[in-house]
Every structure is written in structure tokens, then in C-alpha cells.
Amino acid sequence: MTEVKGEHIIADEVIASIVMSTATEVPGLYLSSGGIAERFGKKQPAKGIRIEQQEEGVIVDVKVAADYGVSIPKLCKELQVKVAERVTELTGKNVAAVNVHVTSINMQSTPTEEKETEETE
DSSP: OOOOOOOOOOOHHHHHHHHHHHHTTSTTEEEEETTEEEOTTSSSOOTTEEEEEETTEEEEEEEEEEETTSOHHHHHHHHHHHHHHHHHHHHOOOEEEEEEEEEEEETTSOHHHHHHHHHHO
16 A cells, blocks of 8 residues: 555544534533523534643633533533544544533532433423
8 A cells, every 4th residue: 555645634613523522411511602502413613622642632611511410520520521432433543631520510500400300201
């Protein structure tokens, strides 16, 4: 096979889209944008996600809101692992860090309300 010279350049926006898509796999966390929580699955620009590509790897900063009553450290760790795995899988790039910034909490989703809803169904 002939070797072709050149490089692969993957835009920050592409990596941000991967992060956004992957985050839908973590229920209880939502993209945080300007103080208003938006569900990750919406089709819109990757607000609240910042990508920095360095020699040692990709650094991802993601701002999220969490549902009230969830284990925030557990969900943040789950998000970090899934994002790192998916970005590496799809881009071939090493992920140096995934920094999750929990900027707000969704008080509209409380364990009490969910329990009452389940009991009335």
C-alpha cells in the first residue's frame, strides 16, 4: 500500500458534536447554557461545550445542569468516561481531560414528584 502524506484535521465543532451526542446517554444531566438548562439531544450549536486540542490530547470542558436528587459525582464520572471513550473511538485522538462544570440544578425534577407520579399511574 502506498503511503500518502498529510494530516487529519478534525474541527473543534465536530468533537463538540460528539460530546453533545454522547451526553444523551447520561440521564439526569443537561447542557447548561446561560443559566438555562437545555436537554443535550436538541439540534442546536454546542453551547456550554469548549474543546481545546493540544499536543497531549483533547481537553473538553462541558457545562451541565443536574436533576435534583441525583448523585452528581456519579453522573459526572459517567459522563467523563463516556465522552473520553467516544471521542477517542470516533476521532482517534487521545483525550487528556474531560472537565464537567455543574452550573445549576433542575429543581423541577425532584425524587418526591417522580414517586408521586409513579404511584398515580
